[in-house]
Amino acid sequence: MLARGIFQKRSCCRSGNVFFFCRRLPTSTAEPTEMKPPAVAHFSSAAPTPVKSMFDSSYKLYNHKVHYFSTSAAALEPVDNIIDIPLAQTGEGIAECELLKWFVKEGDEVEEYQPLCEVQSDKATIEITSRYQGKVVQFLHVPGDIVKVGQTLLSISVDDSQVPSDVGEPSPTSHPIESSNESSELRExxxxxxxxxxxxxxxxxxxxxxxxxxxxxxxxxxxxxxxxxxxxxxxxxxxxxxxxxxxxxxxxxxxxxxxxxxxxLYQDKTLPIRGYQRAMVKSMTAAATIPHFHYIEEINCDELGKLKDGFQKQNSDPNIKFTFLPLLIKSLSMALTKHPLLNSTFNLEKYEVNLKGSHNIGIAMATQVGLVVPNIKNVQSLSILEITKELARLQKLAKENKLNPEDIRGGTITLSNIGAIGGKSGSPLINVPEAAIIALGRTQKVACFGDDGKVYPVSLMTANIAADHRILDGATVAQFCNEWKKLIEKPELILLHTR
The missing domain is CATH 4.10.320.10 (E3-binding domain)
Structure with a gap:
């Protein structure tokens, strides 16, 4: 029988038979549902329970008590309030996330602010915490699922004091918790x-x-x-x-x-594109709309290597390891100070160039879940030691897949140190909306002629600068590269001009 409301049942016995008396509740408090006659009349009063519509994907919690019956001979226990925990907005422009893992199990008691699960968007990895204290009732997704923002991740049973005041209003993105196996089977x-x-x-x-x-x-x-x-x-x-x-x-x-x-090993496979890989798809698709040009230069790193080795010899902190990269980052920032057009973004709609005051230098990092580009904020104000520590922090978080959205947001120019993996040179694509990106090849010993005509071994590094040709021309990029090359080949100038 299909009814338009929830019916209250009362029983009385006459001649050993069971009779049902039904009274219609106000239609404004319930959705249509399917009523099935029970085999045994067993009655109990319960706290507010979710009422599921056959034609709606939302549910409501009502403040009136209803009577329900069960075909089981066991005594029925009151049902607590069920709260759906949705996937909240994890960042600007984020529409969905991949569920990586659960920190709790069904039936676990959880505390307020306790981590429930870990999700990954195309920008960062985020822990979802509980706003309530209660008991985990049901998971709506398993690790590996793509969950859209607003969809229910799990449901928690809470006491009356924690029920939100607006819980009576339907949520367009929530998923109902079915009260019976039949309802769950129907949904599946x-x-x-x-x-x-x-x-x-x-x-x-x-x-x-x-x-x-x-x-x-x-x-x-x-x-x-x-x-x-x-x-x-x-x-x-x-x-x-x-x-x-x-x-x-x-x-x-x-x-x-x-x-x-x-x-x-020889069968066809379909691999999903998720997390940071999705961000790369979007960024590189946008980069295809930008007219690139490339400027390639070779840089002598002999003196830079000596300075790096000197830092490492004087280093007493076992957690810090000095490499070329912090020195290259600091010298890049100093070159950007004289050539700020490379540290800018272009607004095509308004035909405006926005010069960025902060040097937020992004470092492309290859991880197990894809390429990610966290950035070191305000490099112009940091010392080489501070840059070294911040770089180590970002590398550690990237390896553990725990970068925060703030670590990735706001980059102004990117360094891709492909030489750390291998390769003499590469032709990078701009990380939109930035105006330039630099790919660094590996440093290798080569034979070069000195001013005296003799041959000497030199540590050469190839730098390939890709620039947005809508706002940058070859002369501007060449002047910038000459300034940067001078700082690298004579690193004492870095110390001289460091504030």
Missing amino acids: TQEGETLTTPAVRNLAKQHGIDLNDVPGTGKHGRVQKEDVLNYVASVINKPALVNPTSVKPTLEPEQVFRPMADES
């Missing part, structure tokens, strides 16, 4: 997915299993944890019976099924 069937729980989906994903191939032994064909484990065991024991197309290879196919590891 509508989505065309195999009936199972998020935990089982995650287990199947770890083993590279397609749940459509796993026979479910649960109610209505629901796939349970034991079904997945039994299927994995059968595949390992009988590799010849496995259809290779039914196994989805992961990034490390040799860890899926060892008997099939060699074959899977």
